[in-house]
Amino acid sequence: MNWVDKINRHFEEILVASLLGVITCLLFLQVVFRYAVNLPLDWTEEMARYLFIAFTFLSASLGVKVNRHLRVDLLMALIPDSSKKVVQIIRDFIWFLFAVVMVKIGFDVALMNWVADQRSPSLQMNMGYVYFTVPFGFALMSVRILQNIYQTATGKDLPRGE
Numbered sequence: 001m002n003w004v005d006k007i008n009r010h011f012e013e014i015l016v017a018s019l020l021g022v023i024t025c026l027l028f029l030q031v032v033f034r035y036a037v038n039l040p041l042d043w044t045e046e047m048a049r050y051l052f053i054a055f056t057f058l059s060a061s062l063g064v065k066v067n068r069h070l071r072v073d074l075l076m077a078l079i080p081d082s083s084k085k086v087v088q089i090i091r092d093f094i095w096f097l098f099a100v101v102m103v104k105i106g107f108d109v110a111l112m113n114w115v116a117d118q119r120s121p122s123l124q125m126n127m128g129y130v131y132f133t134v135p136f137g138f139a140l141m142s143v144r145i146l147q148n149i150y151q152t153a154t155g156k157d158l159p160r161g162e
Helices: 003-036 042-065 074-078 081-116 133-153
Strands: none
Touching: 003 042, 042 133, 074 081, 081 133
């Protein structure tokens, strides 16, 4: 397996696991400093909140990758087996279009916040960084949706998460 395949297979898993680990450490640090040292750290809670936002959008992309998003399958159960593949491709293409629109809107909002130089209260970090996680997550989701459409069109089994 070359490095491109490794990145394709494990990119979201590595990022999501890393973010969850960092969030856990930050919140543990906050509790220890607040109750053991009696010196609360304001920045840890704020950073954990922003990392959780990134975690949410990266996890959504991971959900697409392993084909585990919630959906109503009633319509798919009523459609004959011969038409399911076409309906599934159309459904995923509509979802892809939505994700692309969200990339555009998210990028515009992030850029607007970047230019406005809005700062976070404790970290004094440009909020554009936080807002850029939305288009980044939707861009990853778009790539994964296209991969799913390709797999469906070519007759390959879609991955299923556990």
